[in-house]
Amino acid sequence: xxxxVFVVAAAxxxxxxxxVVTRSNPVHAAMxxxxxxxGIAVMFVAHNxxxxxxxxxxxxxxxxxxxxxFVIMLLGVDKAExxxxxxxxxxxxxxxxxxxxxxxxxxxxxxSSRAGLGAAGEGVNETTVDSPDAxxxxxxxxxxxxxxxxxxxxxxxxxxxxxxxxxxxxxTKSVGTGK
Amino acid sequence: xxxxxxLIPALPLAGFxxxxxxxxxxxxxRAGILATVMTxxxxxxxxxxxxxxxxRTAEERHHVVTLFSWLPVGSLHIDMALLADPLSVTMALxxxxxxxxxxxYAIGYMHGDPKFSKFFLYLNLFVFxxxxxxxxxxxxVTFLGWEGVGACSYFLISFWHTRDSAATAGKKAFVTNRxxxxxMMVAMFLAFSSVGTLxxxxxxxxxxxxxxxxxxxTGIAMMLFVGACGKSAQLPLYIWLPDAMxxxxxxxxxxxxxxxxxSGVFLLTRMSPVLHASYxxxxxxxxxxxxxxxxxxxxxxxxxxxxxxxxxxxxxxQLGFMFLAIGSGAxxxxxxxxxxxxxxxxxxxLGSGSVIHxxxxxxxxxxxxxxxxxxxxxxFTFIIGWLAIAGIPPFAGFWSKDEILLAAFxxxxxxxxxxxxxxxxxxxxxxxxxxxxxxxxxxxxxHAEENGAHGDHTPHESPWTMVAxxxxxxxxxxxxxxxxxxFSHSTKFLEHWLEPVIHHSEVSIAGxxxxxxxxxxxxxxxxxxxxxxxxxxAVYAKGKFKIIEPKILADAWRYDAAVSAIVGGPGRAAxxxxxxxxxKVVDGAVNGIGSEVRAxxxxxxxxxxxxxxxxxxxxxxxxxxxxxxFLLRGIL
Amino acid sequence: MSAMLSxxxxxxxxxxxxxxxxxxxxxxxxxxxxxxLIMFMCIELMLNAVNLSFVALSxxxxxxxxxxxxxxxxxxxxxxxxxxxxxxVSIMRRRTTLTVDDMSGLKG
Numbered sequence: 001x002x003x004x005v006f007v008v009a010a011a012x013x014x015x016x017x018x019x020v021v022t023r024s025n026p027v028h029a030a031m032x033x034x035x036x037x038x039g040i041a042v043m044f045v046a047h048n049x050x051x052x053x054x055x056x057x058x059x060x061x062x063x064x065x066x067x068x069x070f071v072i073m074l075l076g077v078d079k080a081e082x083x084x085x086x087x088x089x090x091x092x093x094x095x096x097x098x099x100x101x102x103x104x105x106x107x108x109x110x111x112s113s114r115a116g117l118g119a120a121g122e123g124v125n126e127t128t129v130d131s132p133d134a135x136x137x138x139x140x141x142x143x144x145x146x147x148x149x150x151x152x153x154x155x156x157x158x159x160x161x162x163x164x165x166x167x168x169x170x171x172t173k174s175v176g177t178g179k
Numbered sequence: 180x181x182x183x184x185x186l187i188p189a190l191p192l193a194g195f196x197x198x199x200x201x202x203x204x205x206x207x208x209r210a211g212i213l214a215t216v217m218t219x220x221x222x223x224x225x226x227x228x229x230x231x232x233x234x235r236t237a238e239e240r241h242h243v244v245t246l247f248s249w250l251p252v253g254s255l256h257i258d259m260a261l262l263a264d265p266l267s268v269t270m271a272l273x274x275x276x277x278x279x280x281x282x283x284y285a286i287g288y289m290h291g292d293p294k295f296s297k298f299f300l301y302l303n304l305f306v307f308x309x310x311x312x313x314x315x316x317x318x319x320v321t322f323l324g325w326e327g328v329g330a331c332s333y334f335l336i337s338f339w340h341t342r343d344s345a346a347t348a349g350k351k352a353f354v355t356n357r358x359x360x361x362x363m364m365v366a367m368f369l370a371f372s373s374v375g376t377l378x379x380x381x382x383x384x385x386x387x388x389x390x391x392x393x394x395x396x397t398g399i400a401m402m403l404f405v406g407a408c409g410k411s412a413q414l415p416l417y418i419w420l421p422d423a424m425x426x427x428x429x430x431x432x433x434x435x436x437x438x439x440x441x442s443g444v445f446l447l448t449r450m451s452p453v454l455h456a457s458y459x460x461x462x463x464x465x466x467x468x469x470x471x472x473x474x475x476x477x478x479x480x481x482x483x484x485x486x487x488x489x490x491x492x493x494x495x496x497q498l499g500f501m502f503l504a505i506g507s508g509a510x511x512x513x514x515x516x517x518x519x520x521x522x523x524x525x526x527x528x529l530g531s532g533s534v535i536h537x538x539x540x541x542x543x544x545x546x547x548x549x550x551x552x553x554x555x556x557x558x559f560t561f562i563i564g565w566l567a568i569a570g571i572p573p574f575a576g577f578w579s580k581d582e583i584l585l586a587a588f589x590x591x592x593x594x595x596x597x598x599x600x601x602x603x604x605x606x607x608x609x610x611x612x613x614x615x616x617x618x619x620x621x622x623x624x625x626h627a628e629e630n631g632a633h634g635d636h637t638p639h640e641s642p643w644t645m646v647a648x649x650x651x652x653x654x655x656x657x658x659x660x661x662x663x664x665x666f667s668h669s670t671k672f673l674e675h676w677l678e679p680v681i682h683h684s685e686v687s688i689a690g691x692x693x694x695x696x697x698x699x700x701x702x703x704x705x706x707x708x709x710x711x712x713x714x715x716x717a718v719y720a721k722g723k724f725k726i727i728e729p730k731i732l733a734d735a736w737r738y739d740a741a742v743s744a745i746v747g748g749p750g751r752a753a754x755x756x757x758x759x760x761x762x763k764v765v766d767g768a769v770n771g772i773g774s775e776v777r778a779x780x781x782x783x784x785x786x787x788x789x790x791x792x793x794x795x796x797x798x799x800x801x802x803x804x805x806x807x808x809f810l811l812r813g814i815l
Numbered sequence: 816m817s818a819m820l821s822x823x824x825x826x827x828x829x830x831x832x833x834x835x836x837x838x839x840x841x842x843x844x845x846x847x848x849x850x851x852l853i854m855f856m857c858i859e860l861m862l863n864a865v866n867l868s869f870v871a872l873s874x875x876x877x878x879x880x881x882x883x884x885x886x887x888x889x890x891x892x893x894x895x896x897x898x899x900x901x902x903x904v905s906i907m908r909r910r911t912t913l914t915v916d917d918m919s920g921l922k923g
Contacts, residue, residue: 006825010833017837020856021844033856036837040863043830047874049882052889056866059889064859064896071900072852075907086847087916088792095846098799103839105806110831112814138879139886147883154890161894165901171908789922791915795846 012039202296222275260316287644359409366402397457407443428532455684466506473499482732508686509586575659606711
């Protein structure tokens with residue numbers, strides 16, 4: 001069962017990734033991204049990270065991609081990009097080398113350290129939501145005790161990001177009337 | 180009183196500062212009076228110090244007053260210190276004494292000059308520098324004064340700088356002095372590197388104690404002699420002194436007769452132990468240069484027509500005599516001649532200034548004559564000066580010159596002969612000058628109209644401020660010989676007085692043929708002087724023989740032209756080569772580095788393409804390399 | 816068929832390999848695409864690959880800290896997208912046909 005889930009989810013992820021990279025229409029690329037994100041969410045569930053799966057769908061697929069689409073529509077950049085021309089010489093072969101290189105090295109590292117990881121542990125227990133060991137409770141326990149400072153800082157970060165972006169992206173008055 | 184030695188240079192310095200600040204307010208003649216009072220007060224302090232020294236025993240006549248620590252740098256400790264010992268007090272006595280007389284004279288001479296205060300400003304600065312030179316306890320304080328007098332000489336020679344010839348003469352003096360200064364600096368470096376100190380006590384003690392190798396001592400002494408040649412106008416660096424006559428006459432009297440030009444003689448006497456410790460041939464070199472310079476200048480003076488130029492070449496000649504004495508090891512004789520020369524040369528210069536003043540700034544002797552009746556005091560004092568320099572007993576010049584000739588005879592007969600010929604020529608040209616100026620027919624009206632004279636052009640006697648110093652100096656020229664009479668050991672006051680300074684290095688001529696027969700040589704000297712006078716009278720007054728004044732002598736053996744040709748021709752080419760080397764090689768190297776860096780950065784600049792994707796590629800490349808390294812490190 | 820399928824269990828290694836591949840695809844996408852928005856999406860792909868590897872390892876060694884990391888990555892990615900899109904909007908407001916290659920003002 002797990003294998004089936006893995007294969008399907010992996011297919012979704014890879015298909016979406018390839019779509020993002022190869023589709024010339026930005027809206028199509030955004031849709032492919034959504035496919036990838038759903039595939040990742042499925043894999044999260046397979047690892048009993050229910051909370052994260054939910055957050056992934058809500059935040060990533062539901063907010064971030066929507067934001068992307070807003071911008072695409074707002075600016076009207078839905079015109080297709082010409083993918084047959086590559087202005088920088090040798091960029092595509094070099095990109096292929098780099099991409100394949102990184103993947104290969106990481107895979108080599110993973111494979112060679114397979115034994116060091118040990119046997120698959122018990123994993124995070126699969127329990128119901130009410131149980132005191134539910135994933136969300138465990139997560140909450142750790143975030144709000146050990147990492148509460150990081151949590152607070154992150155909320156400040158969000159605030160700053162929003163304010164900064166509003167300031168930066170607003171339409172400034174025309175030249176001649178001061179700042 | 181000895182602790183007030185610092186007052187001696189401080190008073191003229193105060194005069195300088197006061198005139199600097201308030202000169203315009205003081206104006207004429209108060210600025211001049213202030214300057215004279217300062218110098219005269221300094222003289223009184225010197226007299227006090229002198230009496231104080233006299234009251235001590237001979238060994239104790241060595242007092243150092245340290246003002247402050249000047250250069251404490253590493254192992255080099257130089258203090259601003261003044262030394263009061265017989266030699267420095269002797270020098271200070273006549274510097275301040277004659278200086279005050281000349282200050283008084285200048286009040287009358289510079290009357291009406293728009294830059295009156297400035298003149299006394301420079302004069303006081305000069306007296307200060309000269310006093311630092313002679314009172315210095317170490318070579319560096321002396322060098323301070325050395326450079327100071329050189330600078331003041333430049334200021335004062337080119338005092339009337341709107342005249343091209345004056346400005347050029349000032350520059351010439353300064354540059355030629357600089358060449359000599361190089362020698363003094365090298366001597367200082369040598370002294371410091373070998374002995375470790377620049378103080379006279381230290382260096383002379385090392386030389387006397389045998390710690391100074393003969394080679395080093397010779398090097399130091401030779402370089403000091405080069406400095407002395409520049410300052411005291413010996414061959415080959417004498418060329419500035421005749422041109423320095425462009426300055427006002429008080430300047431010529433003070434600086435170029437009595438004081439600054441004797442600083443070379445002073446320096447060598449001060450460092451006499453070092454000279455004594457060097458190879459014997461150095462003394463011969465110094466004596467030869469002195470003798471040749473004396474002869475050379477005397478021949479030129481025979482044919483000069485400017486009243487001051489005659490005296491200038493005469494100064495060069497007399498300085499040659501002093502170096503002859505030093506080279507022969509007779510330091511007392513050199514100092515003796517220096518003192519008497521200061522008296523009568525200052526007298527002669529001031530007298531000529533009085534003549535120039537009375538003749539409304541006419542300086543050509545061919546346009547003078549028969550001035551004795553119109554300027555009686557000037558004439559009388561000038562005649563006394565003439566007798567002194569010609570070497571007629573019992574005037575001062577005779578005793579000192581005879582002393583030098585005696586020492587020269589004991590050392591080297593040939594140099595004695597040159598000295599004798601020079602003495603003959605000295606008597607000859609000085610008599611010529613006196614006859615042309617004060618006797619004979621009055622020639623000043625012949626060309627008066629041509630030269631734009633205005634109104635009644637009769638020469639007149641000078642005011643009392645100018646005449647009084649003449650009288651005082653005349654008295655000194657008559658009596659000055661008394662300080663070192665050769666009659667017996669006990670009458671040699673100057674030699675005894677200077678003994679603490681020079682006893683180690685003075686070459687004694689006791690027991691030589693010269694000493695035994697000194698009366699014979701004395702008579703020879705008198706005869707030479709008298710025959711010079713008689714010959715000149717025969718030629719110029721009585722007209723019995725033809726006047727011999729070859730043009731080449733008037734042109735000073737065309738020495739100046741030769742120097743210009745050497746320096747202007749090959750010299751300039753060499754300098755041009757050095758300048759080109761600097762521009763091309765040195766600047767080229769520096770600029771070349773700059774352009775190389777710029778080229779390299781131009782190449783590196785191409786990496787910044789501005790394309791984000793290229794940057795992304797480079798980041799990715801870096802990541803790949805790092806990952807690969809970690810991986811390989813883990814595997815291997 | 817299901818029996819055969821249940822024999823092979825996907826270990827965490829498989830997930831990690833998948834994450835590496837996803838990361839590589841994302842990298843290639845950043846270097847190849849010229850539209851700034853799509854480049855941004857490729858960066859999101861890379862972030863997701865990392866999230867996946869965190870979660871896989873977290874369940875492998877039974878430590879919740881991996882998921883905590885993912886949580887924070889998610890939040891920061893959101894903030895980053897906000898700012899990044901704001902920048903793109905302000906740059907491309909006037910000319911919407913701009914590609915990344917045209918924004919080469921830092922050219923030395």
